Amino acid sequence: MEFIIISLVKAALVAFVLLTLAAYLVWIERKVLAHIQLRVGPYRVGPHGLLQPLSDLIKLLTKEGVMPASVNKFYYLLAPFIAVALALVSISVIPFGNEIEIFGIRTWMQLTDVNIGLLVILAISSVSVYGIALGGWASNNKYALLGGLRSAAQMISYELPMSLAIVSPLLIANTLSLREVAQAQSGFIFGFIPNWFVFQGPVPQILSFLIFLIAGFAETNRVPFDLPEAENELVAGFHTEYSSTCFAAFFTAEYINMVTISALATHLFLGGWNPAFPEPVAGLVPVLLFFGLGLVLLYHATQTVKTRTWDKYSFPVVGLIACGIGSIFLTPFLPLPDALAKIAQAIGPLFWFAAKTGAILFLFIWVRGTLPRFRFDQLMRFTWLFLFPLAIFNLMLTGLAVALWK
Amino acid sequence: MPEIDELLEQDAGESQEPDAGVTRRMTLNMGPQHPSTHGVLRIVLDLEGETIRKAVPEIGYLHTGIEKECEVKTWQQVVPLTDRTDYLANLSNNLGYCLAVEKLLQMEAPPKAQWMRVLLTEVTRINSHLVWLGTSALDVGAMSVFFYCFREREEILRLFEFFSGQRLMTSYFRIGGLALEPPRGWQKWIEKFLKVMPERVDMLENLLNENPIFKKRTQGVGYISLEDMLDLGVTGPMLRGAGLKIDLRKDKPYSSYDKFQFDIPTRTENDVYSRYLVRMAEMRESLKIIRQALDGMPEGSHVADAPKVVLPDREKMKTQMEALIYHFKIVTEGFRVPAGEAYVAIESPRGELAYYVVSDGTSKPYRVFMRTPSFGNLQALPTLFEGYPIADSIASLGSMDFVLGDTDR
Numbered sequence: 001m002e003f004i005i006i007s008l009v010k011a012a013l014v015a016f017v018l019l020t021l022a023a024y025l026v027w028i029e030r031k032v033l034a035h036i037q038l039r040v041g042p043y044r045v046g047p048h049g050l051l052q053p054l055s056d057l058i059k060l061l062t063k064e065g066v067m068p069a070s071v072n073k074f075y076y077l078l079a080p081f082i083a084v085a086l087a088l089v090s091i092s093v094i095p096f097g098n099e100i101e102i103f104g105i106r107t108w109m110q111l112t113d114v115n116i117g118l119l120v121i122l123a124i125s126s127v128s129v130y131g132i133a134l135g136g137w138a139s140n141n142k143y144a145l146l147g148g149l150r151s152a153a154q155m156i157s158y159e160l161p162m163s164l165a166i167v168s169p170l171l172i173a174n175t176l177s178l179r180e181v182a183q184a185q186s187g188f189i190f191g192f193i194p195n196w197f198v199f200q201g202p203v204p205q206i207l208s209f210l211i212f213l214i215a216g217f218a219e220t221n222r223v224p225f226d227l228p229e230a231e232n233e234l235v236a237g238f239h240t241e242y243s244s245t246c247f248a249a250f251f252t253a254e255y256i257n258m259v260t261i262s263a264l265a266t267h268l269f270l271g272g273w274n275p276a277f278p279e280p281v282a283g284l285v286p287v288l289l290f291f292g293l294g295l296v297l298l299y300h301a302t303q304t305v306k307t308r309t310w311d312k313y314s315f316p317v318v319g320l321i322a323c324g325i326g327s328i329f330l331t332p333f334l335p336l337p338d339a340l341a342k343i344a345q346a347i348g349p350l351f352w353f354a355a356k357t358g359a360i361l362f363l364f365i366w367v368r369g370t371l372p373r374f375r376f377d378q379l380m381r382f383t384w385l386f387l388f389p390l391a392i393f394n395l396m397l398t399g400l401a402v403a404l405w406k
Numbered sequence: 407m408p409e410i411d412e413l414l415e416q417d418a419g420e421s422q423e424p425d426a427g428v429t430r431r432m433t434l435n436m437g438p439q440h441p442s443t444h445g446v447l448r449i450v451l452d453l454e455g456e457t458i459r460k461a462v463p464e465i466g467y468l469h470t471g472i473e474k475e476c477e478v479k480t481w482q483q484v485v486p487l488t489d490r491t492d493y494l495a496n497l498s499n500n501l502g503y504c505l506a507v508e509k510l511l512q513m514e515a516p517p518k519a520q521w522m523r524v525l526l527t528e529v530t531r532i533n534s535h536l537v538w539l540g541t542s543a544l545d546v547g548a549m550s551v552f553f554y555c556f557r558e559r560e561e562i563l564r565l566f567e568f569f570s571g572q573r574l575m576t577s578y579f580r581i582g583g584l585a586l587e588p589p590r591g592w593q594k595w596i597e598k599f600l601k602v603m604p605e606r607v608d609m610l611e612n613l614l615n616e617n618p619i620f621k622k623r624t625q626g627v628g629y630i631s632l633e634d635m636l637d638l639g640v641t642g643p644m645l646r647g648a649g650l651k652i653d654l655r656k657d658k659p660y661s662s663y664d665k666f667q668f669d670i671p672t673r674t675e676n677d678v679y680s681r682y683l684v685r686m687a688e689m690r691e692s693l694k695i696i697r698q699a700l701d702g703m704p705e706g707s708h709v710a711d712a713p714k715v716v717l718p719d720r721e722k723m724k725t726q727m728e729a730l731i732y733h734f735k736i737v738t739e740g741f742r743v744p745a746g747e748a749y750v751a752i753e754s755p756r757g758e759l760a761y762y763v764v765s766d767g768t769s770k771p772y773r774v775f776m777r778t779p780s781f782g783n784l785q786a787l788p789t790l791f792e793g794y795p796i797a798d799s800i801a802s803l804g805s806m807d808f809v810l811g812d813t814d815r
Contacts, residue, residue: 037553142434146456146796223547224619233796235441372619373547375797376456 010111011092018091022255023053029365036369047314057248065244068140075138080242080249083131087256090124093117094263095179097273097349110179117178118170121264122163125219129155131253132221136238147237150227150376154218157383158225162215164391165208168398169197169268172205178264182272192278196271202401207394209269211387213360216261218383220254223368227376262360263353270356273349283333286351290326294319409462410450431459438467442545442800445810449787451796458799461791463784469814476774480740481507482581484774489575491776492812494537497523497530498754500579503774505660506750506761507581510743513712517704519583520662525596525699526569526578527661528692532603533562534755535685539610542682542804546623551613558606561599568595582716583709596700600693607689614682624679628802630789632676638789639782642757643688644806647681649674654753661752665702666695678805685807688755715741740769754779756807780812 027042027049034041042049067076094117095110114120129152136148170176173184187195197205218225227237234240239250266272275282297319301312328347374382413433432453438446446467452460472491476484488499501523508514515523540555563573568589570578578585614620630640632648645652653670655663671687673680709716717736718729735741745767751760757779764773783806790802 033549037550038557039553142432223549226547227797233442233800369550371548372543372617372623373797374619375623376795378622 007111014091014111015088018088018256018259019252021259022252023057025255025258025361026056026251027053028361029368032362032365033369036366047311047318050314060248060251061245063244065246068241070140071241072138072140075134076241077246079131079135079138080246080253081131082134083128083253084249084256086124086128086131087253087260090121090128090260091256091263093120093178094260094267095182095272096263096353097346108179113177113179116176118166118176118181121260122159122166125257126156126159128253128257131250132238135242135250139238139241141241143234143236144238144240147227147234147240150234151221151238154221154225154227154379157380158215158218158387161211161383161387161391162219164388164395165211165215166268168203168208168395169205171395171398171402172197172200172202178267178272182267182274185271186274188278194271194274194276196269196274198269202405203394203398205269205394205398208391208398209265211391211394212265212268213363214387215383216265217364217367218379220257220261220364222258222364224371224374225379226373227379258361258364259357262357262364265360266353266356270360273353275348275352280333282352283329283348286329286348286355287326290322290329294321294323294326297322407462407464410464413450413452413460413462416452442803444541444803444808447784447810447813449791451791451799453796456795456797458791458794458796461788461799463787465781465784465810465813467814468810470811472815473774473776476771478770480769481743481771482736482740484771485580486575486577488776489577490811491778491815492754492756492759492780492809493574494809495530495534495755496574496576497527497578498534498752498759499776500577501527501661502750502752502754502759502761502776503763504579504581505752506748506763507743509748509750510746510763510765511581511712511715512744513582513710513715515583515661515710516707517662518706519708519710521699521703522584522588522708523579523661524663524666525696525703528695528699529562529565529599531692531755532689533559535689536562538685538755538804538807539682542801542807543614543620545800545804546620548614548617548620551610554606554610554613558603561602565595565599568592580709580716582712583707587708593700593703596696600697600700603693604690607686607693611686615686621679623797623801624677624682624805625675626677626679627794627798628678628681628790628805629676630786634789635786638785640757640786641779641782642753642755642807643681643684644757644783644786646670646672647684647805648676654751654758658751660750666698668695678801681805681807742767742769743771751777756780756809756812757783776815778812778815780808780810784808784813 030052031041031049042052045051045055067073092111093114095108095113098108132155133148133152136144136146136151139145169181173181175181175184185194185196185200189195189199189201193199198209217223221227227233239247242250275285277285297315301315301319329351331347414435416431416433434451434453435448436451437443437448443449448464448467450462450464451458470490472487476487479487484503485500488503489496492499504515514520536555536559540552540559543551543555566576566578567573569592570576570585572578630648632645632650635645635648641652649672651670651672654660655668656670668691671684671691673683713728713732715736718726718733722729723733724730743765745765747762747764749760749762751758753759758777759779760777762773762775762777763771764775766772786806787803790806791799794802
């Protein structure tokens with residue numbers, strides 16, 4: 001019974017955090033892209049457009065859903081459901097941090113630890129092709145059909161190098177559970193290089209990290225592999241005929257998939273929740289980061305800029321919030337009662353995990369602002385003739401090294 | 407159009423037939439509302455998988471009737487209409503029309519006006535190429551380039567506003583000279599523009615020239631043989647991208663272009679990438695011309711000394727009776743142009759732009775025909791499309807550089 005309650009609470013928490021994150025990821029993406037492109041991005045709804053995701057959500061959920069007369073209704077409605085449901089399911093096996101103890105209950109910051117966690121994620125990502133392919137087919141629109149076709153071919157092809165890239169770190173870790181994969185990467189080489197799989201011997205997995213990232217871009221249909229929704233060729237690709245809530249479902253699924261891929265990359269190659277620096281520096285980094293941000297914002301609040309009247313109010317608030325978060329990270333250094341100290345221990349790993357995932361998410365956005373798009377046949381040639389052999393080569397190399405030295 | 411009907415019928419028929427084991431074709435209607443057709447162009451594609459087997463363009467969705475409308479306007483009133491055909495290179499249109507009418511009137515604009523026209527049409531060329539670069543880079547998915555190009559274009563539009571009071575529809579050239587005297591301090595504005603622009607062109611080239619994905623998308627794409635292009639009436643950077651050194655500014659100089667030193671950039675690869683490089687090089691050449699025009703700008707009046715054609719000075723109008731009479735005549739009924747016909751071709755950013763003007767001796771044109779580069783370039787569309795995948799066709803569509811307003815007029 002206790003297990004069920006804890007699981008339900010955790011599920012609700014994860015779903016809430018993830019959906020909010022996905023919504024704010026859109027805001028961050030729009031802001032970052034805008035600044036890359038010399039614009040300011042969302043600015044009207046709330047200070048610096050911070051309430052934009054909320055208004056977008058309300059708009060998308062309350063708009064009339066237009067269903068063209070010629071669609072296959074069952075699959076047309078099923079497709080976005082598949083997309084968003086599978087995207088949400090795959091996050092459940094990803095741990096966010098170490099084991100924690102809250103009010104006497106010991107639990108992991110993870111919904112469920114399946115001992116074949118990685119296989120579950122791979123299986124789910126294979127099935128999620130159906131969401132897009134079915135959506136494209138059921139729309140009964142030629143552009144959508146082409147988009148669906150493209151994405152089916154693309155996602156199936158890129159799954160191979162992706163799986164092969166995943167296998168190499170697993171050989172070193174010798175487990176399929178993500179929790180144990182992350183634990184295998186704790187500690188430091190020579191005391192300062194983090195013992196992550198990108199750095200760890202016998203073969204540093206830099207190659208497979210890159211392959212994984214590239215395949216991850218393709219899996220999530222992001223630039224330069226955003227062919228299924230290539231705006232300039234296929235209008236909007238597979239979701240051309242979708243509107244309102246159904247469109248929101250596809251949209252959310254794409255962003256949740258991005259989070260999943262980034263979290264997976266963090267776990268497999270960047271040491272999961274393990275800090276990048278040895279203690280006590282690791283504990284101080286978030287403190288400095290948040291206090292720095294807070295102080296910069298507080299300083300800017302005193303400088304009046306005429307055109308940005310809202311900043312007078314929003315900067316101190318955000319600055320104080322940042323300082324508050326920073327002081328939370330200070331708690332492990334303070335003498336605290338035992339129960340509180342244990343909670344304080346939990347936030348460090350959470351920060352490192354979030355920071356690394358965030359860095360990869362930022363990469364996703366950065367690439368979108370920088371690169372053009374591949375052509376379809378170039379994309380397929382790239383994976384089958386370059387990425388796939390490279391992944392096999394890397395796998396064989398790792399296998400050999402593991403057999404000899406481990 | 408019969409060809410389009412045929413394709414659409416074939417599509418409807420095929421969808422009812424059972425699969426006979428042959429590759430089935432799909433007819434795809436692209437446009438008139440499509441993100442990449444740069445306006446309202448409709449193309450009906452016959453697809454085999456993603457490969458285009460047949461492409462039938464249909465124009466006319468932006469038909470404005472400007473050519474016909476010219477016949478009910480006075481000679482001077484036609485100038486603002488020419489702005490609205492090729493709205494990205496408005497000053498080139500103004501120039502072509504003004505030169506044609508001036509030829510009929512057997513007059514010539516004073517040196518200052520001529521040099522100013524050269525200067526501003528070169529700025530227009532950069533403006534047009536920037537928009538082209540932004541949109542065609544967007545077509546292959548490079549999103550940010552679009553915004554960088556529009557930042558640069560913004561400066562050009564501000565420049566236009568400074569000169570003429572208008573950002574887009576400047577109508578700055580008039581028959582016999584310029585509409586207004588260049589505003590005080592214009593040299594400083596041009597100087598500032600010349601200072602920032604080379605760096606910006608460098609930046610744009612840095613973003614794309616060696617970008618492997620961009621090269622993959624554009625090199626070897628959109629080939630059409632030079633003979634075909636000449637047969638179809640394609641002009642401008644597309645020909646120069648195929649190695650033909652043709653440019654009316656050099657071959658048949660107008661408006662004192664013979665007094666400027668500049669090169670005609672050419673490439674021989676004859677693909678989308680070479681057209682891109684040609685246009686980038688042309689922007690640099692235009693900057694060279696602007697620099698020369700700025701340094702050697704002759705003194706004098708900005709309008710010809712032709713009181714029957716050019717509106718008199720405001721001051722003179724208030725003091726001299728003849729000036730007032732001429733003003734009244736020009737404003738109420740316009741000036742008369744001797745009967746005859748004139749054909750003047752100039753090099754617009756898109757290619758050869760020609761105005762064929764016929765006068766019957768009245769104050770209104772009998773006929774104004776525009777030989778527009780967009781229309782000529784668009785003829786290459788089926789050849790550029792057929793046999794290529796959709797993605798490539800979008801890239802070569804961009805490389806043609808047409809403006810639908812210019813095509814349909």
